[in-house]
Amino acid sequence: ADEPLVLGIETSCDETGVGIVRGTTLLADAVATSVEEHGRFGGVVPEIASRAHLEAMVPTVQRALDEAGIKASDLDGIAVTAGPGLAGALLVGVSAAKAYAYALDKPLYGVNHLASHICVDQLEHGRLPEPTMALLVSGGHSSLLLTSDITSDVRSLGATVDDAAGEAFDKVARVLGLGFPGGPVIDRYATEGDPAAIRFPRGLSGPNDAAYDFSFSGLKTSVARWIEAKRRAGEEVPVRDVAASFQEAVTDVLTRKAVRACKDQGVDHLMIGGGVAANSRLRAMALERCERAGIELRVPRMKLCTDNGAMVAALGAEMVRRGRTPSSFDLSADSSLPV
Numbered sequence: 001a002d003e004p005l006v007l008g009i010e011t012s013c014d015e016t017g018v019g020i021v022r023g024t025t026l027l028a029d030a031v032a033t034s035v036e037e038h039g040r041f042g043g044v045v046p047e048i049a050s051r052a053h054l055e056a057m058v059p060t061v062q063r064a065l066d067e068a069g070i071k072a073s074d075l076d077g078i079a080v081t082a083g084p085g086l087a088g089a090l091l092v093g094v095s096a097a098k099a100y101a102y103a104l105d106k107p108l109y110g111v112n113h114l115a116s117h118i119c120v121d122q123l124e125h126g127r128l129p130e131p132t133m134a135l136l137v138s139g140g141h142s143s144l145l146l147t148s149d150i151t152s153d154v155r156s157l158g159a160t161v162d163d164a165a166g167e168a169f170d171k172v173a174r175v176l177g178l179g180f181p182g183g184p185v186i187d188r189y190a191t192e193g194d195p196a197a198i199r200f201p202r203g204l205s206g207p208n209d210a211a212y213d214f215s216f217s218g219l220k221t222s223v224a225r226w227i228e229a230k231r232r233a234g235e236e237v238p239v240r241d242v243a244a245s246f247q248e249a250v251t252d253v254l255t256r257k258a259v260r261a262c263k264d265q266g267v268d269h270l271m272i273g274g275g276v277a278a279n280s281r282l283r284a285m286a287l288e289r290c291e292r293a294g295i296e297l298r299v300p301r302m303k304l305c306t307d308n309g310a311m312v313a314a315l316g317a318e319m320v321r322r323g324r325t326p327s328s329f330d331l332s333a334d335s336s337l338p339v
């Protein structure tokens with residue numbers, strides 16, 4: 001009962017998320033999204049996202065408070081994503097968090113978006129073992145991170161040098177004419193396809209390539225060329241086989257590097273987060289490879305993998321619990337905040 005009660009605000013992209021936790025217990029997870037407003041532009045439009053955050057902020061905070069059944073005056077702190085993310089979008093969250101913290105006279109905690117994606121697993125599987133390796137894969141990021149203290153020591157071991165993993169799913173789905181977002185449809189088609197039908201390249205997995213970096217743009221181009229050649233030859237494109245073979249290439253390189261990183265660093269816990277963590281093949285392959293390597297795999301439920309406020313609250317609560325110094329009211333949004 002003496003675990004800290006914290007409200008977290010997330011506005012780094014197109015989700016306005018407000019979550020409330022007590023320690024590692026989730027009390028509320030309210031999310032408003034502007035994803036549909038961006039659909040006809042084929043990607044997130046920063047100005048639209050910022051305006052949508054502004055409109056959604058107060059009602060979403062209210063919804064979270066109602067859901068949690070707590071009084072704002074009982075909070076032990078207000079946490080907010082300070083970066084990385086879209087500058088204007090972040091600014092809305094940071095300004096709102098400052099206003100609430102000031103009005104309620106509560107400490108303010110600016111947190112890193114990627115660290116929050118890792119910390120959210122505490123709400124699902126209990127306190128995070130330290131050290132933990134994290135593979136974060138979404139439409140916006142693909143990173144391997146190692147943490148020995150989620151509030152103060154999160155190190156980036158590698159990241160994508162071009163497209164994020166989710167972006168590759170979305171682009172391949174577009175060439176296959178499957179619509180947006182591509183991940184879920186490719187996942188579905190792949191279950192009926194042959195993952196060994198086509199051998200697509202595994203970017204950056206050569207002996208001289210950076211051990212923990214990823215590259216998906218060559219894979220994407222290779223899939224597009226393969227489809228184009230089929231069409232030019234007047235042959236039918238085996239959509240299910242292409243989906244399965246592409247998905248196999250992505251999940252193979254992601255899980256191989258994550259497991260290798262764990263072994264190299266002597267870490268026996270791996271967490272996977274971000275929208276792509278929903279991928280059924282990624283989950284199965286990670287589980288199989290982790291079991292073989294003696295690594296404990298932690299993957300939070302889907303709603304906690306995508307952007308939300310609960311993850312920010314989870315990290316904020318950990319900062320309160322560990323007695324970290326709150327941010328000052330000079331806290332600014334930093335679109336390229338490092339971990």
Ligand code: KG4
Pocket residue numbers: 013137138139140141165166167169170181182183184187274275276277278279280305306307
């Ligand atoms: O974390 P998220 O909701 O948003 C950010 O990008 O921050 O991730 C969205 C991404 C999209 O690219 C989507 O295609 C991908 O996650 N995704 C999937 C699956 N479900 C969503 N990718 C592969 N397999 C899935 N089942």
Ligand code: ZN
Pocket residue numbers: 113117138140306307
């Ligand atoms: Zn995210």
